[in-house]
Amino acid sequence: MxxxxxxxxxxxxxxxxxxxxxxxxxxxxxxRSIHIDIIALQDEMDRMSFDGDWKPLIQRIATAYNENSSIRDSILGEHNLQGFFKAYLALNSLYLVEPEIELNYGFGDFLMLPDKERYPDIAHSYILELKYLKPTATDAEV
Missing domain, CATH: 1.20.5 (Single alpha-helices involved in coiled-coils or other helix-helix interfaces)
Known part of the structure; x- marks a missing residue:
């Protein structure tokens, strides 16, 4: 000191x-820190927003989580996964991302509402429900 x-x-x-x-x-x-290809991420967010092609973005985030998580991260399980997704989804300006929103049937992990004020042409909104699988999960559990 x-x-x-x-x-x-x-x-x-x-x-x-x-x-x-x-x-x-x-x-x-x-x-060794995470490198995020922002241009590719924005392209995937655009395709998700305007074309409804959501799989590439979700796959990119899931792959990044898999590559950058540790055994310690798996202790927190789904909460750690939600935080990782929230950080990635916060990089977009197309959607208002609401975590843990209450819906008629329960809670969704993320509600992605298009920011129609700034982007009136966005055609899709999303509800994401994440499920964390333990590293030891079998194919039947997946």
């Missing part, structure tokens, strides 16, 4: 060796 100011604490890395270890860790972490 270098100094404190009220409830704030200014931390200091004690020496160059430890500083290099921290920076190496941070570089490696960011190099």
């Amino acid at each position: 270098k100094r404190s100011l009220g409830r704030r604490i200014e931390m200091e890395i004690p020496n160059n060796c430890v500083k290099e270890q921290y920076w190496s860790f941070m570089r490696d972490y960011f190099n």
